[in-house]
Amino acid sequence: MSIGHTLLGLLESGPCHGYDLKRAFDEKFGHDRPLHYGQVYSTMSRLLKHGLVEVEGIEPGGGPERKRYAITEAGITDVQQWLATPEKPEPYLQSTLYTKVVLALLTRRNAADILDTQRAEHLRMMRILTDRKRKGDLADQLICDHALFHLEADLRWLELTAARLDKLAEVVVK
């Protein structure tokens, strides 16, 4: 899962401090695994270096440095590209997909498209596996089947999510 793209996506809805970014991330995607401050700052400085974000201002005050970050045009394009690129179909990628869907909803992009793109990619993978299975020996078949069943499970999740996008949007975009 790309933390950089996720933070960028979160920034798209408006400039904010590193601390607020961490809180938003944890709230929406962190669940049982909150981000470290260090992770946020190191990621942000990398994004800064690539020109995907800029510092809008530094607020004075005690304690940790309080920089306000804002997304650049290049940053928005980068998020767009990331969302549009299907993930390589492999097991347990639902957290990335989930992040993408939620970010799409937050940034008023078409979340259904993301799911459909992913779905097409999954099916492409399944076709390749099916084809390999038909030509291969029993071992190939068993291995391919394992992957196929996992991919099928993903696909079902994709379908289910697609069917529940409206509800999800209500929850995410308060």
Place this chain on the structure above:
Amino acid sequence: MRVRQWAKDLAMGVRFAFAGGREGWVRALLTAVGVGLGVALLLLTTAIPNVLNARSDRGNARTDITYSGTQIPKAANTLIVANVDTTFRDLDVRGRELEIEGPKAPLPPGLERFPAVGEMVVSPALKRLLDSDGGKLLRDRLPDRIVGTIADQGLIGSGELAFYRGGENLAAQIDGYRITRIDRYGDPEATSEGFDPVLILLILVVFVALLMPVAVFIAAAVRFGGERRDRRLAALRLVGSDSRMTRRIAAGEALAGALLGLVFGTVFFLVGRQIAGTVQVYRVSVFPSDLNPSPALALLVGAAVPAAAVLVTLFALRGVVIEPLGVVRTARPSRRRLWWRLLLPLAGLAMLYTMIGQGRDNGNFNRYLVIGGVLLLLVGVTALLPWIVEAVVARLGAGGLAWQLAVRRLQLSSGTAARMVNGVAVAVAGAIALQMLFAGVEGDYTEDSGFDVTRAQMQVSVPSGVELDGAVEKFRDTDGVREVYAYAEGYLGESRRDPERGSEFTVGDCASLRQVADLPSCRDGDVFVVRGAEQDEDTAVLAKQPGRTLYLDPTYEGALQRKEVAWPVPRDLKEAGTRKDLTGWERGGFLVTPKALTAEAATALDGQVYMSVDATVPDVQDLVRNTAASVDSLTYPMALYSTSQTDRFASIRTGLFVGAACVLALIGASLLVSQLEQLRERKKLLSSLVAFGTRRRTLSLSVLWQTAIPITLGLLLASVVGLTLGTVLLRMTDTPVRVDWTSVLSMTGVAAGVVLVVTLLSLPPLLRLMRPDGLRTE
């Protein structure tokens, strides 16, 4: 506790029977109509002995002329009765002329007072006839003022045509058989007269033949909606009812139809009873009040019919295990065996065979054997048909696609197919046998009367004392009458009383006499003798001795005193040759011209007028009868026929045909219901066949074949059994066996028509089911 459980389960079943939506109702209704018809028929059957008894009781109670041969003297309580029956078109009218001889004369049953001369009391049916336009001609013949109607107790049936009218001067005419003196009504020696055994046989067979298909129908009807019921029962098992409870619930469903059927049956019976009062079968009408089933039998019907419905259901479920997840039919039904199926009809034949050749002269047929035999023979149809359908269908070979689809389907479930047509087959078999029996018995009654009707078609007897020449003039003036020949006829005996030899005595002018014998020459005043006519040996003996005294109108032992007028055989007797007379008989005896007749002899003779009529003149016979009535109230007109009573059973045969057709229509309705049910079960399959591009024609044709094949087999079997039964019944009544092909063809035709109509009616739903919507599952 157990009783309550039973009641609860049955009640639940009853509720299910009506809870199936529109289809459920239709099924329950059809079952009820079937059961109802059965119940009505049964009730009618149980009422028939009552009807017959009531009729004969009332008939006995009004008997006046008993032919007892003894004449009672005139007294304060006597009455002279003259039989003045008449015929109007083809209707018989009972008529009596009454002359009171004293204040205590007995009043006939159904009358409140005696009609005076010029008055008459008529039956309601006759009153209706006389008041109608069509009855005008009869009104001319019976012109007396109508002063009342005969009450029911004076009539044997509601439609009987009867009248009583006042008369006078009858005493001189008393002859003991048409005119007699009585002091009371009723026949003191009335034996409870046995009915014609053949008639009883007919009644028994009619009811068995009509009841059987209804019974088969009921048995099929309680199985309506089998699939759906199976699913329902399985669902009941799933929610925890045990197998016995389930069976009871199934029985309750059948019970519902049967109970509703009882109600229907009672209504049908009551309606039929009223209708029975207005119709006549075999010229016999009945009073609705006579149609009373005996209470015990009615109660038996009321209990037996629902019980039978329940038993049939339990019987049908015997090979079925109702499991929570569906209904399992235990094992594949074993191959049908032939031997016991053949045994049934053979046993029936054997029972009937014992009575072969018995005829009507050897007393009553054993009712139980008749019922048992006919029943077994007809049940044999239902037993044989499944076997035949199975055997034939298994051998049916290649053919078009529609044919293949139909044949394969029949092979898979020939039992269902056979069950569907069983009722039709039984109905047709019974109807064919009955039609054959009626046709045969009718032929039996249609005898050659021996009359040669080319020269004369009507004859009127004119009582002595009526001037013949005047009568002849009146007949000549009647519309449609061509030729009139009049004779005074009498009978000559060798002694005054109980003569052993006798001869005919005919008086007429020369022209008339030439019509009855071959005269060499003839002048008024001649007397001829005809020897050697058919069956006449006496004339030759009596004419041997001229001058011998013979007696006109001799008296016989046990009969009333006759005139006994002496007549010496003339010496100048002329010989005449034989010739067939106006009615086609060779007339023997003495032929006398009017001048040769003494006045005294004339009183011992009755007039006979023969006439030829123009049959194209409407109602010519009734015009002649009217003239006869105007000549004298005691004339007796007769129409001469070369055969007699050809249409005796015509109406009952028509009735039977209609009855059988109705039963077939009912069976047709049930066929339609089960056909539609089957089609609906195959909705998905039909839609997918259409998706393949199957032509609708192919599927429609296959549906037609599917019914046509078993029906054809059923009708063939029905024809064979029907003809066999008909032959046996004819043999039993000792009647020549003739196959009535028209009735065979018409009955099978009606059955085939019913099947065709059912198929046609199931086509629109079939086409609708074949629409691709059937493929939708979402």
Place this chain on the structure above:
Amino acid sequence: MTPPPGSLLAAQELRKAYGPTVALDGAEFSIHPGEVVAVMGPSGSGKSTLLHCLAGIVPPDSGSITYNGRELATMSDAQRSALRRSEFGFVFQFGQLVPELTCVENVALPLRLNGTSRKEAERTALTWMERLEVDDLRKKRPGEVSGGQGQRVAVARALVTSPRMLFADEPTGALDSLNGERVMELLTDAARSTNAAVVLVTHEARVAAYSDREIVVRDGKSRDMERVV
């Protein structure tokens, strides 16, 4: 709009409603000879209706369907039936084998509908049954064979006329994975070998994986997943 070039069967702007229920709402479809296209989508999305319309079983309310350059709407019912008999083949989930006919008679059925003699039809049917490995069932009735065997018989029947189009509506819906996959393998192999185009309606991804391409139908609208990527 014109159908995509080279397509065997194409549909544009299909609309179909059953009473108040809208089944198709502007669906598009096209398939090339020899192509296997999966039609996916949730229950009630209209995928079966799409198949029924494409096969000329149900006429759409509006829109055009062209098969081999001919507009289906201009054909009579008899012509469409003839088309289904000779150039289309069908496999459904349920209720397609005639229970009273034997398996070989079932397979021979479409040929006989076309007027082929019984003998010849059954001979051809048997070769197809061999290909689908069910020739030993020829004398059995559908009630006496397993679901997988029955479905293979159904596939043999769908292919017996060597159709140019094969329509399969949830062909494995009632089968377990192993049987389902075997049926799919045999079906697609046979179809490819005769260069038949297959429209495969399914809600199972693993079945759809036997296709070359997929279309998703949602709320009566189709989505060609090729164009998404």
